[in-house]
Amino acid sequence: MKVRLKELGTIFTGNTPSKKVDEYWSNRNIKFIKPDVIKDELCVISSANEYISASAKNVSRIVPANSILVTCIGKIGRVGITEEEVSFNQQINAIVPNEAIIPKYLAYAIYANRKQLKAIANAPVVPIINKTQFSDFKISICESVEKQNKIVRTLDVISEIITHDKKKIEALDELIKARFVEMFDDNFGEIVELGNVCDVRDGTHDSPKYHNAGYPLVTSKNICDGKIDFSTCNLIQKEDYVKINKRSKVDVGDVLMPMIGTVGNPIIVNTDKEFAIKNVALIKFKDDSVILNTFIKTLLESDYFGRAVLSKTKGGTQKFISLGDIRKLEFNLPPIELQHRFATFVAQIDKSKFAVQKSLEKTQLLFDSLMQEYFG
Template identity: 45%
Template structure:
């Protein structure tokens, strides 16, 4: 006799044992979509949101443009956006559902899900982020050069429905978890902004450290980077010598090879051209210019980077240099965004006494440590959420 397989998740709240019911999305919520036309941009009016504006569970209006009142009203006849609706990307960025906290804009190539129940809304939002939806996308073979999912396919997505009481508990659980993630992200953002503020104040010498006796340190001297530290420009090996064999040195060619201030190994090389030593500063010198890191091991440098025999003080100064967009100003005028070795060597740097330099470096190192701890906490919470999304839905 075949054992009955129940339609239930791996992880449930105590007290719930009933089998979940499978329905199609359009049986639960009203599913529409925005325009597929391209309304003419205007200088002012109403914003037009597309799938690319759906990012990390929020709406990013930075790449949207305005359309006329007439076009806005015409689009709203079929898909009026309201607070509490769910948006779902249909082209390019598929999925990435977002619960709306504002309205007053139109949509293009975006699905619009409407339901009057708050609890139902929160449950559906998180179900659309679950592994179940990812698997359905895979079966639909959503992909190709331009990813696209039709409105009919979205309406026919299968969604497993628990009892109202269990759905409310699940929705409330993820709502609290999302709020916790949001608060930690706000703390992280505040710390990062504080660091930028301290950099501006300290390197402009508006904020000073005192010595052990409470007295001011000596005035800072202005020096050129090349007068103090050796700058080595990278040189790319022949591509025939690129390899995936990690027994060879790591090849650092540009910003894709630097992540979170460290080398991120992607490729290796059999041919050694220019080397960056462990502890040296790495700086990207070709588009984009200004990404920095500290080499945690010896590596080969391609022509997109250079090394600087500096220290933590110089590293933080160069980070501030980037915050002030000075790399972009330095690279302006060239056909291809880049800076030369001489331009790097001629950067003027205010140099404090060795004792004050050490205090500044220690201050920013401690701040970085605090930022990294908060960043790890955010990552852990997001990873935890992904685990719950996989286990708490069928």
């Protein structure tokens, strides 16, 4: 049956105690939850970046353990479950579930409807869902508490498998970084600037008109999880595609790196699909290059790059790094033979990652289909 969220518990919108009152923030008595600690995946909220004092309790929104927090400003639809009493800010709505519904089941039900939540956000610049909209939002639920518990147990098992596979991939990525440091941290070789050994440029800064059909325009937000997500790209006409690619044509083997918003996270292009880029760094290599794309990608993922370039990110809400800073990145140029040895090691690790990724995709597909069956 379909019910409004307000029928399933008491709903609160968070607030922020005055920062001008020092005693409200002087002790770490109660976690103060902001959207940055609620992950894209459904999560148990076990940490916080800020805390309020017990003296701020009377001027704060406080909810008990097993409450459901949902982000409703900016990044809409992130869902977390509290494991203890917490306070939370005005970008979050909370539900304290009643006896008609299991808290974890309610969390899964809201998480399954996050796309629908995003659809009702009513602001063109910063998406927002107010308390009334949130309270009246309808979801499909099963009335039987016993059935709710069974569904939660099934989804929890699959979620654990997904988490396990993601941690495997993260561990393999860390292994590559560790091997990189082991092989190249002796600082031998000539000091060079990236712009002198590679062709470093970026995509268009213009805003071409979008269409229902055409060529994908890849921006920073379309590069995630180590690949280009073409399904989220806006499409442009051939005239704009040709114009952009006169100076920024992307070829297989090039390195792309987001420069605006979520900066960093480079990828090596492994598709010959036709597309153009906007506000994305493009690093190209010659056939007789003294540098390999595998070395450069890992360098751009390293702590050294974070200190040398990412620490210089500019902007407030929208972070960005300049093309000049990327071009001026200095590093020791190792022998090409050593780079090839490293590339061989990475290729072996990538085979293991591919197998885990395939397993992850199958499990994720199962999870998504069950979510549709239970809550669609």
